[in-house]
Amino acid sequence: MRRTWRQRITFTDVVIWGIGLAIAAVVVVGTIATLRSGKYTPEAWFDLALSGLALGGVYALIALGYTLVYGILRMINFAHSEVFMSGPFTAVFVAQALNRAGTIDSHPVLSLLLITLVSASVSCLIAVLLERIAYRPLRTAPRLVPLITAIGASFFLQYAFRGLYGSGIRAYPTLDILDGAWNIGTFRVFRTDVVIIVSAMVMMLVLYAIVQRTKIGKAMRAVSEDKEVASLMGIDVDRVIVVTFALGGFSAGVAGVLYALAFPVVNFYMGFIPGLKAFTAAVLGGIGNVPGAFLGAMILGVVESIGPNLFLDGLGVPAPNQLKDLVAFVILVFILIIRPTGILGERLAQAKA
Amino acid sequence: MKRLSSVLGLLVILSILLVACGPAETPTPVETEAPPETVAPVETEAPVAFECTDAIGCVDVAPDEPIHIAYLLVISGPNETLGIDSRNGIEIAIADHGPVLGHEVSLTGEDGGCSAEGGQPAGARLAADPTIVGVIGTSCSSEARAAVPLLSLAGFTVISPSNTAPDLTLPGNENQWPGYFRTAHSDLFQGAAAADFAYNFLGVRTIATIHDGSLYAEKLAEVFRGAFEDLGGAVSGQGAVSPDQTDMSGVLADIAAGGPELIYYPIFMPAGALITIQAHETTGLEETYLMGADGLFSPDVMEGAGEDVEGFYVSSPDLTAFGDAYAASFVPAYVEMFGTEPISIFHAHGYDAVMLLLAAIEEVAVVDADGTLHIGRQALRDAMYAVENYEGLTGNLTCSDTGDCADPVIAVYQYHVGVYPPERIWP
Numbered sequence: 001m002r003r004t005w006r007q008r009i010t011f012t013d014v015v016i017w018g019i020g021l022a023i024a025a026v027v028v029v030g031t032i033a034t035l036r037s038g039k040y041t042p043e044a045w046f047d048l049a050l051s052g053l054a055l056g057g058v059y060a061l062i063a064l065g066y067t068l069v070y071g072i073l074r075m076i077n078f079a080h081s082e083v084f085m086s087g088p089f090t091a092v093f094v095a096q097a098l099n100r101a102g103t104i105d106s107h108p109v110l111s112l113l114l115i116t117l118v119s120a121s122v123s124c125l126i127a128v129l130l131e132r133i134a135y136r137p138l139r140t141a142p143r144l145v146p147l148i149t150a151i152g153a154s155f156f157l158q159y160a161f162r163g164l165y166g167s168g169i170r171a172y173p174t175l176d177i178l179d180g181a182w183n184i185g186t187f188r189v190f191r192t193d194v195v196i197i198v199s200a201m202v203m204m205l206v207l208y209a210i211v212q213r214t215k216i217g218k219a220m221r222a223v224s225e226d227k228e229v230a231s232l233m234g235i236d237v238d239r240v241i242v243v244t245f246a247l248g249g250f251s252a253g254v255a256g257v258l259y260a261l262a263f264p265v266v267n268f269y270m271g272f273i274p275g276l277k278a279f280t281a282a283v284l285g286g287i288g289n290v291p292g293a294f295l296g297a298m299i300l301g302v303v304e305s306i307g308p309n310l311f312l313d314g315l316g317v318p319a320p321n322q323l324k325d326l327v328a329f330v331i332l333v334f335i336l337i338i339r340p341t342g343i344l345g346e347r348l349a350q351a352k353a
Numbered sequence: 354m355k356r357l358s359s360v361l362g363l364l365v366i367l368s369i370l371l372v373a374c375g376p377a378e379t380p381t382p383v384e385t386e387a388p389p390e391t392v393a394p395v396e397t398e399a400p401v402a403f404e405c406t407d408a409i410g411c412v413d414v415a416p417d418e419p420i421h422i423a424y425l426l427v428i429s430g431p432n433e434t435l436g437i438d439s440r441n442g443i444e445i446a447i448a449d450h451g452p453v454l455g456h457e458v459s460l461t462g463e464d465g466g467c468s469a470e471g472g473q474p475a476g477a478r479l480a481a482d483p484t485i486v487g488v489i490g491t492s493c494s495s496e497a498r499a500a501v502p503l504l505s506l507a508g509f510t511v512i513s514p515s516n517t518a519p520d521l522t523l524p525g526n527e528n529q530w531p532g533y534f535r536t537a538h539s540d541l542f543q544g545a546a547a548a549d550f551a552y553n554f555l556g557v558r559t560i561a562t563i564h565d566g567s568l569y570a571e572k573l574a575e576v577f578r579g580a581f582e583d584l585g586g587a588v589s590g591q592g593a594v595s596p597d598q599t600d601m602s603g604v605l606a607d608i609a610a611g612g613p614e615l616i617y618y619p620i621f622m623p624a625g626a627l628i629t630i631q632a633h634e635t636t637g638l639e640e641t642y643l644m645g646a647d648g649l650f651s652p653d654v655m656e657g658a659g660e661d662v663e664g665f666y667v668s669s670p671d672l673t674a675f676g677d678a679y680a681a682s683f684v685p686a687y688v689e690m691f692g693t694e695p696i697s698i699f700h701a702h703g704y705d706a707v708m709l710l711l712a713a714i715e716e717v718a719v720v721d722a723d724g725t726l727h728i729g730r731q732a733l734r735d736a737m738y739a740v741e742n743y744e745g746l747t748g749n750l751t752c753s754d755t756g757d758c759a760d761p762v763i764a765v766y767q768y769h770v771g772v773y774p775p776e777r778i779w780p
Contacts, residue, residue, distance in 0.1 A: 043636040044606045051602040167429040169623050174659045181634070190634055263599040264630070264657050265623040267431065273597060308603050319593035321604035322566065 020337040023330055026311065033314025040309065046187045048306045054193035054262060056301025057200030061255030062278035063285070063293035064207055065127070065248025071288035072224045072244050075143070078150040079130055080252060081275020082157035085268065087123030087253030088260040089161055091115045092170045099173040108177045112257075115172075120253030126157065127249025128242055136238070162268040171264030178261060196258045203251050204294045211290055216243055224288075277304075277328070284332055286345020295343055299335075304328040403719060407729030409508040412486050416724035419459035420714065422447075422707070423482070425475050425490030425500055427467040431622040434651045434696045435467070436492040439514040441695070442703030443489050445686050449704075450711050455724055458711065465496040467621060468567075468596070476500025480507035486728055487512065487710045489703060493621075493648075494518035494569035498528055505530035508730040510737055512710055512758075513537060514702035517647065518568045519576065522757040528568070529755055532734045536702040536709070536747060538670060538761030540569070540619075543646060544576025546763035547617060547668040550779050552584040554765075555642055557614035561590040563604060563628060565620040573619040573646055589613040594624055601631045609637035619646030619668075626657030633661050642666065650698040650766065652773050662768045666778075669698050670747070671764035673777060679746050694774070702759075705745035709758065713737050 034040070062084050069077045095115050098104045104111045134153045138146045178195060181188040211217040222230040223240045231237045259274060260266050277300060285296025307327035312320035335343065405411035414420055424443060426436030440462070447458045463475035472491055479488060480503040487510040491497045494516045501521070504511045513521075513535040520528040522539060551557050560581055564570035578588050589611030592604040605628070608616060616638070618628050625645050632638045644666040645654075655662050672679070679701055687695055713736040719727040740752040748760025766775040 039610045040606060041610075041636070044609060047634075047636050048602055048606055051600060055600055168433055169431045169653060169657060171626075171656050171659060179660075188634075188636065263627060264659065265431075265599055265627065269597075273599070305600060305602055309606055313607065319591065319604075321601075321607060322593045322595060324598070324600075324603060325595075 016337055020334055023334045026315070030311035030313070030315045034310055035314070037314055039313065043186055043188070045306070048309065049302060050189065050193050052302035052305025053298060054190075054196040054301070055305060056281075056298035057196045058255050058259045058262075058274060059278045059281045059301055060200045060294045060297035061203055061251045061258070062274060063282040063297045064204065064251045064290065066279050066282040067285075067287055067290060067293040068207075068211075068220075068244050068248050070282070072220060072241060073135075073139075073146075075135070075146050076150065076279070077130075077135075077245075077248075078147070078275075078279075079134070079153040079157060080127075080248065081271035081278075082154050082161075083123050083127045083130065083249050083271075084252040084256050084259075084275055084278075085271030086126045086157065086161060086256075087119035087121075087249075088172075088256030089165060089170075089266055089268065089270070090122045091119035091253075091257060092172060092260070092266050093165075094118045095172050096170075104173055104175065108175055112175060112177075116254055116257045119257045120250045123253030123256065124246050124249040127245040127252070130157075131242060131245040136241075158268050158271075165268070167268060169264075170266040172257075172260050172266070175261070192262050196262065199254065199258060200294070200297075203254060204290070207247060207251065208290050210247065216240065220244060280329070280332055284335055284342055286342030289342070289344045292342055292344035299343075300328055300332070303331045307331065403721060403725075403727050405727065405729065408731045410730050412484065412726075412728045412730065414456055414726040414728070416455075419457040420453055420486055420726070420728075421459050421461070421482075421484045422710065423479050423485045423488045423490075424460065424462035425465050425472070425479060425488055425492075425496065425504075426462065427471075427492040427496070428462070428464045430466055431653070432467045432492070432648070432651075434653055435515065435648070435699065436465075438695055438697035438700045439489070439492060439703035441687060441691050442514065442700035443707050445683065445690060445700075446704040446707035446711075448690070449686070450708065453711050453714055454718055454720055454726060456726060465491050465493070465500060467493040467496060469495045469499040472496030472498070472500035473503075476503040479509075480504055483507075485509055486714065486733070489514060489706050489710070491516060492699075493567065494521060494572075495567045497521055497533075498568050501528075501530050501533050505532045508532070510534070510710060510713070510730070510733050512706040512737075514706050515647070515699035516569070517543060518572045520568065520572060522753065522755040524755050532730075532756075534706075534709075534737055534752060534756040534758050536705045536745070536750065536758050537699060538759045538763065539757055540573040540576050540646075542761040543619075543668055543763050544573050545580040547644065547646065547765070548577050548580035548584060548586075550666075550668065550765045551615050551617070551642075551644070552581060552586050554779050555615065557586070557642065559587045559589045559611070559613045560615045560617060561588065561592070561608045561611055561613035563592045563594060563608065563616060563618040563620065565594050565596045565624055567596065567620070569648065570618075570620045574617065577617050577619070594620070594628070596621065596624055598624060599627055601628050602635065604628075605632055605635040605638060609635050612637065613641060615642040615644060617644045617646075619648060621648045622651065622653050623657055625649040626654055626662075629654075629658045629665055630661045644668070644765075647698050650775070652696060655768065655770075655773055658768075660770055663770050665768045667766050667768070667775065668763055669766055670702070671762040671777070672698075672701075672774075673764070674748065674762035675701055675746055676744065676748070683746055701746040705747050705750065705758075708745065709737065709740060709743060709750065709752075712743070713740070 065080045098111045178192045181190045219235045219240045281297035281300045282293045285292030308320040308324045428436045465472040465475045497516045511533045515537045517537050517540045519539045519541045520526050562574035564574040590608050647669040650669045716736045717732040743750040750758045752758040765779040767778050768775040
């Protein structure tokens with residue numbers, strides 16, 4: 001039956017679009033006001049954008065774990081933030097030992113690779129154990145059960161690591177090769193930021209290639225389409241799921257080292273906030289979609305970094321940076337109003353519908 | 354089967370309700386009714402039975418029982434050195450003092466986590482224990498805001514070794530509670546001293562401040578800005594971060610736009626170290642002086658900030674203004690008991706807090722023939738308020754009507770890579 005546009009638009013739609021328009025208006029007005037005040041130099045904006053991209057890179061590497069697991073199991077692995085924490089928290093001891101032995105100064109690149117490898121292996125192991133112990137026995141249970149289990153596993157891991165390594169804060173030793181910046185004109189490009197952004201892009205491309213081009217990637221996509229049919233076709237579903245968790249854990253472990261190099265706050269609680277942000281990024285990009293997770297993470301990182309200064313400063317909001325999380329989540333709401341499935345989520349949503 | 358599980362479910366719900374209701378009933382405020390707590394200890398053979406006439410009740414300590422003191426400090430997490438250092442001072446004081454009127458002193462404690470969220474449950478747990486005579490705590494002013502009302506209503510005498518927010522002892526303030534004392538300075542002194550240092554010693558004329566929303570940081574930053582403006586300086590900006598924020602580039606860009614010569618951020622770890630590192634990477638802040646306060650006087654700052662700690666200033670109590678006993682006997686005792694030099698800045702304040710409390714107990718306790726102690730809670734508080742010219746480690750202590758007992762001398766210290774404690778450079 002054909003309906004006129006009047007009948008098709010409900011009251012809820014109007015309210016939601018109203019909220020969207022209000023957000024857009026605040027963003028536009030705030031941006032214009034800030035830029036006209038000329039408070040920030042182009043160098044300052046560049047600094048902010050770069051650090052936002054670096055933060056986005058870390059979020060992207062974590063978000064890959066969320067999105068891969070969701071793509072295959074339709075399950076949100078809330079313990080992934082602890083997978084992210086476990087690697088760098090363990091590798092910090094390797095780093096400190098290398099530092100005492102002087103290896104960090106004599107072979108910095110090798111040391112960094114070793115630290116990253118240790119971190120990634122630990123995270124990988126934790127992710128695989130998590131799947132084996134906590135999730136596999138519940139695979140046929142209702143969807144809410146693994147979700148609650150994930151939250152429980154998250155607390156278990158946090159406090160297990162607190163018990164093992166203590167609750168104090170640890171830091172990675174300074175790596176001279178990552179210290180300092182390159183100057184491009186009047187802009188400064190920090191090496192740490194570049195390393196983070198490049199690593200994130202490389203990891204993303206490698207994972208995308210694995211999913212799209214390899215045999216195991218094909219199996220992953222098949223399992224994601226339909227587990228039962230895939231297993232009838234001779235795919236070892238358990239193995240595919242283990243590989244998925246391992247890939248997610250590996251990339252979270254790498255992310256952990258990069259994050260800890262930029263922000264020396266290694267403790268048992270370090271995973272919570274980045275994990276939450278990465279999950280947000282995965283939703284923003286369209287959960288289940290690998291390039292989407294990367295795109296969502298980059299957008300989230302930059303918005304979070306630039307947003308408070310760009311949108312709120314010009315409106316005269318005092319201390320706008322306290323509100324950076326608010327800005328990030330409001331933008332999430334805005335994008336989800338326009339595209340409920342996330343930026344790149346549409347194809348997937350149609351395929352699963 | 355179905356019936357069995359529903360019965361089980363009902364049982365579970367009932368037991369949860371019981372557990373949830375249980376503790377809520379215990380902490381009845383002891384203020385108005387003054388319940389006769391003298392629930393007959395072993396005083397039958399005493400010639401005249403002791404009758405508690407104290408307005409807010411008494412604690413009775415049986416002959417072979419210890420006097421129960423509790424601490425509420427931050428002993429885990431990023432700021433653990435702050436609280437553990439104070440606790441070390443407390444333990445040294447208890448050992449130094451020896452038995453009080455023939456009773457040992459027992460110490461138990463709760464972790465307040467340096468936040469209101471941690472102070473609230475810790476305070477509630479302590480308030481539910483009527484054997485506690487006094488509480489040494491809290492470590493952080495935000496903890497105090499949540500915990501001190503509970504402890505005060507429970508009738509305890511509370512002495513903080515490190516809360517410095519002015520509110521806590523400002524008369525007529527909602528955060529000022531009866532029975533609350535502190536041996537640490539009020540930030541009215543610290544803020545003014547830090548501003549004096551910045552204006553007259555460093556010679557800077559524009560400053561900016563960053564706080565983390567905690568009672569301590571917000572007030573201290575405010576006092577600092579006020580004192581600096583009074584000296585004739587200008588405030589170019591003020592920012593705020595959240596305590597668990599890691600990326601500070603936004604707030605630093607905001608601050609940098611004002612072009613300050615010094616940034617004062619009296620906050621905690623890890624945010625303090627993160628700002629120190631990222632300020633060095635912010636365009637326009639390369640030459641800016643960076644300065645924190647006593648919450649950032651800890652080896653954790655060196656670990657957290659790495660090489661960027663070089664040149665970082667902190668305002669803090671002046672260790673050299675402490676009495677001769679500090680260097681001569683306290684520090685050696687600390688090293689002997691804990692195998693390290695003091696790990697933060699508020700250990701001597703913890704020591705003095707215990708010494709004041711024990712002296713007050715000795716003053717007011719009524720001793721029965723068999724050795725039973727009766728300690729009037731209000732009498733104990735009154736004895737604390739009456740403290741005058743007490744020779745403590747941290748100076749000459751006199752308690753005000755609102756509980757300020759400190760003899761504040763503030764110094765400024767400067768960090769250098771690999772050297773702890775930091776170097777004292779002013780005054």
